[in-house]
Amino acid sequence: MIERDGVEGLSMRKVSAEVGLAPTAVYWHLGGRDELLNAVLDEVLGELPPIRATGRTSRARIGSIVRSARRDFLEGMPVLLLANEVGRGDELSYRTQLALAEELGRAGLDGHEAADVLRALLFVVGGFVMIEEQYRTGEADDFATAGRWADGAAAEVPPALRAAMARPPDADALFAFTLDRLLDAVLPPD
Amino acid sequence: MIERDGVEGLSMRKVSAEVGLAPTAVYWHLGGRDELLNAVLDEVLGELPPIRATGRTSRARIGSIVRSARRDFLEGMPVLLLANEVGRGDELSYRTQLALAEELGRAGLDGHEAADVLRALLFVVGGFVMIEEQYRTGEADDFATAGRWADGAAAEVPPALRAAMARPPDADALFAFTLDRLLDAVLPPD
DNA sequence: ACCTGAACACCGTTCAAGT
DNA sequence: ACCTGAACACCGTTCAAGT
Secondary structure, X not given: OXXXXXXXXXXXXXXXXXXXXXXXXXXXXXXXXHHHHHHHHHHHHHOOOOOOOOOOOHHHHHHHHHHHHHHHHHHOHHHHHHHHHOOOHHHHOHHHHHHHHHHHHHOOOOHHHHHHHHHHHHXXXXXXXXXXXXXXXXXXXXXXXXHHHHOOOOOOOOHHHHHHHHOOOOHXXXXXXXXXXXXXXXXXXX | OHHHHOHHHOOHHHHHHHHOOOHHXXXXXXXXXXXXXXXXXXXXXXXXXXXXXXXXXXXXXXXXXXXXXHHHHHHOHHHHHHHHHOOOXXXXXXXXXXXXXXXXXXXXXXXXXXXXHHHHHHHHHHHHHHHHHHHHHOOHHHOOHHHHHHOOOOOOOOHHHHHHHHOOOOHHHHHHHHHHHHHHHHOOOO
16 A cells, blocks of 8 residues: 555554454554554564665675665665654664675774774765656656756856756766766775 | 744644634635645745855865755655655755756766766765654654664574664665765765 | 454545525 | 635534434
């Protein structure tokens, strides 16, 4: 039901109808909507497959973890939104945190700095995914600022940049670009 | 009302009561909830002050724009959530886009690559802000994975990193770290 | 132990009717 | 042109009552 209509599309009354009970029966079993959502999330979290890095260099392996985290989040958006709604978003990323920590250790990073790198990567993934979801959810005219860039405004801006901003962003390419540059700046050389 | 209770705390019936009319009167004037929200957003967008960069080097100026964008978003979270709800999140960042474009041009970037850099910075800011909001909204036990890091699990991970991950993240420091590294990798030298 | 029905306090929205 | 009242189809939740 959450997969189909999102978290906000799940109602106690619909759930109980699907199960063939009165709405109030669910309250006896679980307590309320919040408890139901948490119970669903518990179930989902228990079934997540382990994360495996691919690649030879540790940079490649770290990149593969981050990329697959993004893919997993994008494919399981309803679950991510559910986790965020009940305030347990970080639990969903725990497996990724572990895999990254292991690989960052192998890359020679440790302590405070390694934690910063790990979290920077995680925040960037999470941020991209949530913004991409905003774009996906919106209508066709969602990319409203494109028109303004195409118009003659912004005289101080170089025209080639203006033209590039008038085209909608390619989220995949933008993510690859950002991740690449960030890894450049954040991993030890070699 | 949105400032106080968030977008989801605004209801047609409360609004109309505040104004001293029947709920249905609002429908005659505006059309519905969606139109009301868009009208509010229009008003807010019209009153935004211009963005001014500070600093001598173009790197400093770009950094200042990005930092003040984050500050503005964090201070005006209800407005950001409103803009996202009605699918106009990018309009809220248009002033920042303009300021960045101008400054990136001055830094010698143009065209496709400049657009990538601009959007990478924007996505990172937006992503951080939205994730920080998730943390702010949650309960005290929200940082649930801290406990797991403190526990003995994750044997493959260096202990100093494990200890660092057991402490909750400092969003300000993490953002400064991420922005600094990203600017290193993304701006032309000098 | 498990379930129901009635009830309360909410929603967004439509529409015929009033002035 | 502007507003109201009644109504419809929803919510989450509580609680006394049933078996």
